[in-house]
Each structure stands twice: as structure tokens, then as C-alpha cells.
Amino acid sequence: MKDQFVVNGGARLSGQVRVGGAKNSVLKLMAAALLAEGTTTLTNCPRILDVPLMQKVLEGLGCDVEVDGETVRITTPARPSHDASFEAVRQFRASVCVLGPLTSRCGRAVVALPGGDAIGSRPLDMHQSGLEKLGAKTRIEHGAVVAEADELHGAEIHLDFPSVGATENILTAAVLAQGRTVLDNAAREPEIADLCDMLVSMGAQISGAGSSTIVIDGVESLHPTEHRVVGDRIVAGTWAYAAAMTRGDITVGGISPRHLHLPLEKLKIAGAEVETYENGFRVRMERRPLATDYQTLPFPGFPTDLQPMAIGISAIAEGTSVITENVFEARFRFVDEMLRLGADATVDGHHVVLRGIEGLSSTDVWSSDIRAGAGLVLAALVADGTTTVHDVHHIDRGYPDFVENLARLGADIRRERVEEQPIY
Ligand code: UD1
Numbered sequence: 001m002k003d004q005f006v007v008n009g010g011a012r013l014s015g016q017v018r019v020g021g022a023k024n025s026v027l028k029l030m031a032a033a034l035l036a037e038g039t040t041t042l043t044n045c046p047r048i049l050d051v052p053l054m055q056k057v058l059e060g061l062g063c064d065v066e067v068d069g070e071t072v073r074i075t076t077p078a079r080p081s082h083d084a085s086f087e088a089v090r091q092f093r094a095s096v097c098v099l100g101p102l103t104s105r106c107g108r109a110v111v112a113l114p115g116g117d118a119i120g121s122r123p124l125d126m127h128q129s130g131l132e133k134l135g136a137k138t139r140i141e142h143g144a145v146v147a148e149a150d151e152l153h154g155a156e157i158h159l160d161f162p163s164v165g166a167t168e169n170i171l172t173a174a175v176l177a178q179g180r181t182v183l184d185n186a187a188r189e190p191e192i193a194d195l196c197d198m199l200v201s202m203g204a205q206i207s208g209a210g211s212s213t214i215v216i217d218g219v220e221s222l223h224p225t226e227h228r229v230v231g232d233r234i235v236a237g238t239w240a241y242a243a244a245m246t247r248g249d250i251t252v253g254g255i256s257p258r259h260l261h262l263p264l265e266k267l268k269i270a271g272a273e274v275e276t277y278e279n280g281f282r283v284r285m286e287r288r289p290l291a292t293d294y295q296t297l298p299f300p301g302f303p304t305d306l307q308p309m310a311i312g313i314s315a316i317a318e319g320t321s322v323i324t325e326n327v328f329e330a331r332f333r334f335v336d337e338m339l340r341l342g343a344d345a346t347v348d349g350h351h352v353v354l355r356g357i358e359g360l361s362s363t364d365v366w367s368s369d370i371r372a373g374a375g376l377v378l379a380a381l382v383a384d385g386t387t388t389v390h391d392v393h394h395i396d397r398g399y400p401d402f403v404e405n406l407a408r409l410g411a412d413i414r415r416e417r418v419e420e421q422p423i424y
Pocket of ligand 1 (some may be wrong): 305345
């Protein structure tokens, strides 16, 4: 059996919605709990499928994990297992974030590598070279990345690209290394700052979190903590684009607007009225959006995870937009589905040119990843007639209560469970 969303386009979304904790933060924070013996408590955790998946990974490493609504309690034993080569790890890519904590805590880590990814090749070379600079030996063996270190020591590390995952694995290894690590060209995403906040509350010594140079002074040991997960800026950004695309009026809570500065600026250029508050924002749109160009870049640039939403709004905008993807190579697969909805789009390398049309035309579309799936739902909201979005298990991995929230805001959408039909 498979779930699909059935959307009748044309509704103008309005009302209030609150976002929970960030998917891209909670999984790393759960992995960071491996760094300290005892019970670490995380609050404001999103109710998404990836949290129980990560729970399985941590349980496989010897932790006790209790998921109680938005609170997750992880009890880490004195000696967690170093072997994360079991099936649950291979099932989702983010589980690679146990590599840093296991290397520093156990002196050895074996982490299964996931299969191919719909958004492009995702090598681990920067994760490996960072750990090697800290004194570990790493290799790929039998479908797993292996890291071994008698002792980790501080080092100067310069990343070729500000990779989020590599920054996280280097941070979680360096906090227990001997001496000082200077990590240059580090990722600056709010989720990195959130991880650093949690590590500091566990006793780590870190400065420069949220900037491109992070300095870590290794400590002997860390202690468990209680930490609140930062709000999900990508889910919040999705609501902002939903408001603008449907000419609606949505107030979003639970998010610092500073984490969405550029996406909100882009919406203003497109003709939206945007008000920001300390812990939220409101987006109102009265007109057909104006065409706007986008370039995805590491934070504080425009997030690659909102690129499908940028394509969605450009598809129905007045004028022509050019969207350039600089982070993931194969992320334009989504455009094929937009073509099925009638979008006038041409892909050329890592650029897509969209000549805006008045409205999209409903049909069946297939989600290829979390964000592409959410992007298709937004497109379906502005298509005439009934669109069926298939493979929504991707969307469930990142958007808690998506259908329920959309319906509350006025969308005509329902979830259906159907028997899977093979495609030959
Ligand atoms: C994280 C997010 C993902 C987001 C991305 C960029 C999670 C679970 N996922 O993914 O939603 O889209 O950040 O904001 O947090 N690269 C290498 N070698 C490496 C590491 C990365 O070449 O060792 C490349 C990747 O192939 C990609 C680019 O660097 O082209 C960015 O990847 P990275 O920032 O590491 O993204 P993730 O941490 O995988």
C-alpha cells in the first residue's frame, strides 16, 4: 500500500501555522547525544518519520531512546557500540552524522553508506579528510565508511566547500580531541549553530559558531544536557511560498525570520507584503507574482532545499526567471514533473529558465525527494482541477501534519491509501 495526496487547486491559503523543530537539526542533535554517558533530552522535536528512523540507529548502537510527542530522551551507555553497519543506517542518508561522535567516543566507527540519492552524488571526501586531519585513518570498506583513531588531536582544517555534514562530523569529533581545532570555511547554517549550542551546554568549548571559522578546544568528557531544537526554516519557508503562490495570507510562528532573510526578501521582490516578528513572520500576496531570479548557495544564500518552491512560484510568475542550482547537481529532476503540470521550463546545465504562465494544469505527479514532493504540492494548489501527488512517503519524512495544516489553511487536499501499481 502507498499513500498519495489528492489536491483540488484554486484555494487561497490563509491563517496561522506553527513550525516545529528542524529535521536537519534534530537528527544531528540525537547523534550528538552519543558523546555523553547518561540521558540527554531534546524538546521541540518534529513528528516526522526520520526521528523514529534515527531512534532505530541509536538503539542499534546501544542507546535507549524514548520518543514522547515532541520530546526525545536518549540514554547513552558508558560504552556505545562503534558498529553502525546495520540496515537501519543504510536506509537514510542523515545517519552518517553518527560518524563524528562514534570516532571521538569509541576510537572506531563503521557506518553503512546509503544508496544513490535523487538530488545528486553525495560523496564523503570532506568528512573523511577532516577526520584524517584530526588523526583518524579512514577508508570505505564493504559498503561502509570506517574511521579509526587511537587518539584524536586538534588541527587546522580548511573545507573546500562549506559542507553541512562535514562541518557537523568534524565538530562532533573535535570536541573530544586533544587541543585546539580551527575549522575554516565551515558551514554557517542555523542548524550548525544549534548543534554548537547543544555541544556547549554539554561542556564543549566552541567559539565562532554560525561564522565560517569555528574554534574548538577539546575537553576530556562531555555531560548530558537538555536542549530545544531550533525551528525548521525550510518548513517555514515552504509556508511562505505557499502564501505567495496561492495569493494568500499566512502567519508562521516558531521560527526566527533571520534564518529566512533571503527567501523573504525574494518574496518581497515578487510582490508579497512581508512582516517579521521576533519568532515568526506574515506573508500576504494580493497579485500575480513577478518573475525573480534565484541562485542556491550555502547559508546565508538561498537554500537549495527551497529551490523547488522558487521554481514553483516562477512557473506562474509574470515574466521570465532564471534559477541556478549551485549545491546539488541533479536537483532539477523536479522540473520534469513541473513540465507535466504545464510549466514552460528549459533546463541548461545547472540553470533552469522559466517563462511564467497564468496557471498550471492538473495531472498525476511523482515526488522524488522531500523538498521536491512539497514543491509539487504547492504547484498542485495553483493548478486547475485535481492533481494526484504520488510517493508522498518522501514528504512525510520532513513535513509533520502537512495535509492537516494545509487543510486548516483552506486547501482542498486529502491523503489516500492505494495499492501500489508497478511501473514497467
Ligand atoms: C544537508 C541537508 C540538506 C541540505 C544540504 C545543503 C541534512 C540531513 N541535510 O545535507 O537538506 O540540502 O545540507 O544545505 O542536514 N559534498 C562533497 N563532499 C563531502 C560533502 C559534501 O562533495 O564530503 C558536496 C555534496 O555532494 C553537495 C554539497 O557538497 O554537492 C553540499 O553538501 P552538504 O552541505 O554536505 O549537504 P548535506 O550535509 O549532505
